[in-house]
Amino acid sequence: MNRRLLAGSITMFLGAALAVVPDLPAVATPAGEPYTLWYDEPAPDTDQGWETRSLPIGNGAMGATVFGGVAAERLQFNDKTLWTGGPGVPDYAFGNWDAPRPGALEGIRERIWKEGGIPATDVLAALGLKSDTPRHRRFGAYQSFGDVRLTFPGLPEQADGYRRELAVARGVAGVSFTAGGVRHTREYFASAPAGVIVARLATDRPGGVGFTARIAVPANRSATATAAGGRVTVKGNLSNNGMAYEAQLQVLNQGGTRTDNPDGTVTVSGADSAVLILGTGTDYAPDYPTYKGKDPHARLTARVDAGAARGYAKLLAAHQADHRALFGRAGLDLGGVMPAVPTDDLLAAYGSGDASADRALEQLFYQYGRYLLIASSRPGSLPANLQGVWNVLEAPPWQSDYHLNINLQMNYWPAEATNLAELAEPLHTYVDRLREPGRVTARQMYDAGGWVAHHASNIFGQTGAWDHPAYFFPESGAWLAGQLYDHYRYTLDEPFLRRTAYPVLKETARFWRDFLQTDPRDGTLVAVPSRSPELGASTAGASMSQQILWHLFTDLREAATRLGDRKEAAAAAKVLDRLDAGLRVGKWGQLQEWKEDIDDPAETHRHVSHLFSVHPGRQVSPRTTPELAEAAKVSLNARTDAGTGWSKAWKINFWARLLDGDRAHKLLADQLRTSTLANLWDTHPPFQIDGNFGATSGMTEMLLQSHLGTIDLLPALPGAWPQGRATGLRARGAHTLDLAWSSGRLSEVRLTPDERGTVRLRSDTFRDGARVVDRRDRPVGHRVEGDVLTFSAKAGETYRIT
Numbered sequence: 187m188n189r190r191l192l193a194g195s196i197t198m199f200l201g202a203a204l205a206v207v208p209d210l211p212a213v214a215t216p217a218g219e220p221y222t223l224w225y226d227e228p229a230p231d232t233d234q235g236w237e238t239r240s241l242p243i244g245n246g247a248m249g250a251t252v253f254g255g256v257a258a259e260r261l262q263f264n265d266k267t268l269w270t271g272g273p274g275v276p277d278y279a280f281g282n283w284d285a286p287r288p289g290a291l292e293g294i295r296e297r298i299w300k301e302g303g304i305p306a307t308d309v310l311a312a313l314g315l316k317s318d319t320p321r322h323r324r325f326g327a328y329q330s331f332g333d334v335r336l337t338f339p340g341l342p343e344q345a346d347g348y349r350r351e352l353a354v355a356r357g358v359a360g361v362s363f364t365a366g367g368v369r370h371t372r373e374y375f376a377s378a379p380a381g382v383i384v385a386r387l388a389t390d391r392p393g394g395v396g397f398t399a400r401i402a403v404p405a406n407r408s409a410t411a412t413a414a415g416g417r418v419t420v421k422g423n424l425s426n427n428g429m430a431y432e433a434q435l436q437v438l439n440q441g442g443t444r445t446d447n448p449d450g451t452v453t454v455s456g457a458d459s460a461v462l463i464l465g466t467g468t469d470y471a472p473d474y475p476t477y478k479g480k481d482p483h484a485r486l487t488a489r490v491d492a493g494a495a496r497g498y499a500k501l502l503a504a505h506q507a508d509h510r511a512l513f514g515r516a517g518l519d520l521g522g523v524m525p526a527v528p529t530d531d532l533l534a535a536y537g538s539g540d541a542s543a544d545r546a547l548e549q550l551f552y553q554y555g556r557y558l559l560i561a562s563s564r565p566g567s568l569p570a571n572l573q574g575v576w577n578v579l580e581a582p583p584w585q586s587d588y589h590l591n592i593n594l595q596m597n598y599w600p601a602e603a604t605n606l607a608e609l610a611e612p613l614h615t616y617v618d619r620l621r622e623p624g625r626v627t628a629r630q631m632y633d634a635g636g637w638v639a640h641h642a643s644n645i646f647g648q649t650g651a652w653d654h655p656a657y658f659f660p661e662s663g664a665w666l667a668g669q670l671y672d673h674y675r676y677t678l679d680e681p682f683l684r685r686t687a688y689p690v691l692k693e694t695a696r697f698w699r700d701f702l703q704t705d706p707r708d709g710t711l712v713a714v715p716s717r718s719p720e721l722g723a724s725t726a727g728a729s730m731s732q733q734i735l736w737h738l739f740t741d742l743r744e745a746a747t748r749l750g751d752r753k754e755a756a757a758a759a760k761v762l763d764r765l766d767a768g769l770r771v772g773k774w775g776q777l778q779e780w781k782e783d784i785d786d787p788a789e790t791h792r793h794v795s796h797l798f799s800v801h802p803g804r805q806v807s808p809r810t811t812p813e814l815a816e817a818a819k820v821s822l823n824a825r826t827d828a829g830t831g832w833s834k835a836w837k838i839n840f841w842a843r844l845l846d847g848d849r850a851h852k853l854l855a856d857q858l859r860t861s862t863l864a865n866l867w868d869t870h871p872p873f874q875i876d877g878n879f880g881a882t883s884g885m886t887e888m889l890l891q892s893h894l895g896t897i898d899l900l901p902a903l904p905g906a907w908p909q910g911r912a913t914g915l916r917a918r919g920a921h922t923l924d925l926a927w928s929s930g931r932l933s934e935v936r937l938t939p940d941e942r943g944t945v946r947l948r949s950d951t952f953r954d955g956a957r958v959v960d961r962r963d964r965p966v967g968h969r970v971e972g973d974v975l976t977f978s979a980k981a982g983e984t985y986r987i988t
């Protein structure tokens with residue numbers, strides 16, 4: 187918060203100011219909007235200002251961030267398809283071998299059987315690209331598209347009554363302030379139905395709106411800017427790969443005048459209000475092997491024309507309806523009341539004694555994760571990348587790509603349980619499409635059938651590896667396939683299972699059947715080479731590899747059985763009979779990370795890969811395997827609570843699955859205190875969006891779990907959340923649930939199954955008995971055994987359990 191601004195304008199936002207000036211007497215402060223981030227100053231116009239303070243909007247395909255400058259506004263924007271690298275670079279090879287290396291894999295395996303573990307770099311040297319190849323140029327990176335820059339002549343640098351906000355429940359960002367006695371308001375939203383970003387600028391005095399609009403793009407491309415009919419068009423090609431891009435910004439004024447300038451800018455003077463409509467396009471297409479489609483001009487022009495013809499009111503109404511239909515499905519009320527303080531102050535004060543404010547921040551953070559998924563992942567677009575859809579740089583950290591050894595997976599952890607299942611479609615389609623290039627990689631690198639991808643990918647079907655030790659992670663496809671099957675477990679969408687999840691599972695398993703080797707030490711099937719992500723030597727049968735493969739073949743057997751494919755089910759069962767499941771308790775009581783008992787108790791690496799079996803996996807739980815769960819706790823404690831943003835988020839999920847709500851909450855608090863930026867983006871550091879999604883997932887896991895076949899209610903409720911309500915959560919088996927609790931005990935459940943069948947609910951409170959009624963309050967027959975309540979449910983009926 188900017189104290190200088192505050193002093194000058196204390197009367198303008200009394201409620202907000204009083205709550206944060208400690209020496210004023212306490213007064214009743216008006217409560218803030220529960221799901222709004224707001225600030226009393228603009229984001230600084232720098233890369234760091236962008237990262238820590240700008241406010242994101244997005245429609246899945248496009249994103250923008252609002253800086254909120256008074257005299258000069260900046261709207262940085264993105265389009266998920268604008269990437270360097272790929273087939274447009276002459277020597278792009280999808281990460282595959284530059285030349286075949288027959289026998290390379292056999293040589294590596296020989297050494298591992300002899301030596302136990304070998305340097306991970308040796309594996310990549312044998313299998314990967316030559317170390318002198320310019321891999322970044324070929325792999326490419328996600329690009330900033332550019333900035334809409336608005337300059338307002340006559341407006342001061344700073345103004346009174348300043349507020350910049352992002353109302354996540356409405357999906358609208360806004361800036362308002364008073365200058366020269368005139369109230370200025372600016373609204374911004376990204377419309378999924380219209381495929382454009384929309385802004386409206388207005389004042390409370392007629393004729394008060396005047397500005398010049400231009401589009402600025404980074405230097406790594408050719409660019410021409412023209413203005414005609416109030417439309418700014420900037421187009422050209424990326425220098426690296428020739429990708430064609432185009433942005434169009436239509437400026438519409440109400441009153442006043444509008445001028446197209448020869449330098450490709452548009453000026454509005456003396457207008458009552460103005461509406462801006464921004465569209466983007468590239469000639470990218472998600473099709474192997476060229477990944478090149480048509481020039482974007484015609485499609486983009488049609489889209490921006492349509493947006494302009496609709497007008498602001500209709501665009502906003504359609505956007506609100508679309509956004510609320512997703513956002514409003516799930517809610518979390520922990521009893522927090524949002525105090526009227528800016529969000530950066532709320533975050534800074536977290537944990538300092540105001541429990542109600544802390545709960546309010548947690549509720550906001552929870553819903554912000556859902557908001558960010560709605561904004562960065564819509565059907566028909568590419569999946570959310572390391573930064574969702576937002577990137578300001580030409581060379582962003584880790585290319586802002588798709589890391590497949592946890593990060594992309596984590597992005598989608600909250601999708602199902604928080605009732606946003608259709609937003610995972612981009613992930614499903616992306617994985618499905620990776621199979622085609624992945625087949626070539628499987629054949630070339632491993633002489634195997636099926637498909638494979640490694641540790642990171644781009645939008646151009648990169649499935650091979652880099653010569654970096656982290657890159658050896660052929661398990662990524664198997665992990666992702668499990669996520670597709672989990673979509674089925676949540677939705678029971680059989681056409682999806684048949685069409686997408688099952689073919690992906692089958693083809694992934696095909697690769698692994700070829701890749702798995704018999705371990706001469708015990709005759710089990712193991713992955714070799716195999717490594718715990720980003721840690722240690724290349725070995726045989728590292729726990730995470732084996733655990734991922736256990737899930738792959740278990741899911742495949744289940745799916746095949748469901749679809750009546752007996753042959754495939756039997757083949758999967760045969761592998762499972764011999765597969766090392768990757769679960770061992772070692773000499774210091776830990777769950778082993780490696781097949782050999784070599785774990786170092788001092789290792790605090792951020793990846794806790796061997797706990798895949800706890801989350802997102804389902805092999806280890808205090809409910810089913812108490813000894814292994816204890817060992818998992820030993821391992822997790824040894825790793826400590828420290829870690830990058832996403833690592834802390836994963837640990838929330840782990841502790842929730844280990845049924846320790848207080849520890850899960852402690853990790854959430856750690857994440858908020860040490861890994862969250864002022865705009866509530868997760869920071870690795872730097873900004874990386876997976877931690878936002880992982881935290882929302884972890885908070886949900888604290889309240890509801892369904893991975894073991896029984897719907898576990900409030901399995902890890904922390905002491906800090908003695909009462910609350912969660913609505914619209916989803917459980918596997920296609921159930922929607924509302925939960926209410928008080929004094930730390932479940933008080934009411936509402937459950938609506940999509941399909942008929944037996945429902946099994948678990949809660950300690952059931953030990954004291956329960957009442958089940960249907961929608962018309964008629965008692966429903968049920969059984970209680972210990973803490974499990976069972977009844978048969980009809981599709982679409984709503985049951986209330988008290």
Ligand code: FUC
Binds near residue numbers: 720830
């Ligand atoms: C994995 C992690 C890093 C980072 C990167 C994008 O490699 O180990 O911490 O999150 O992905």
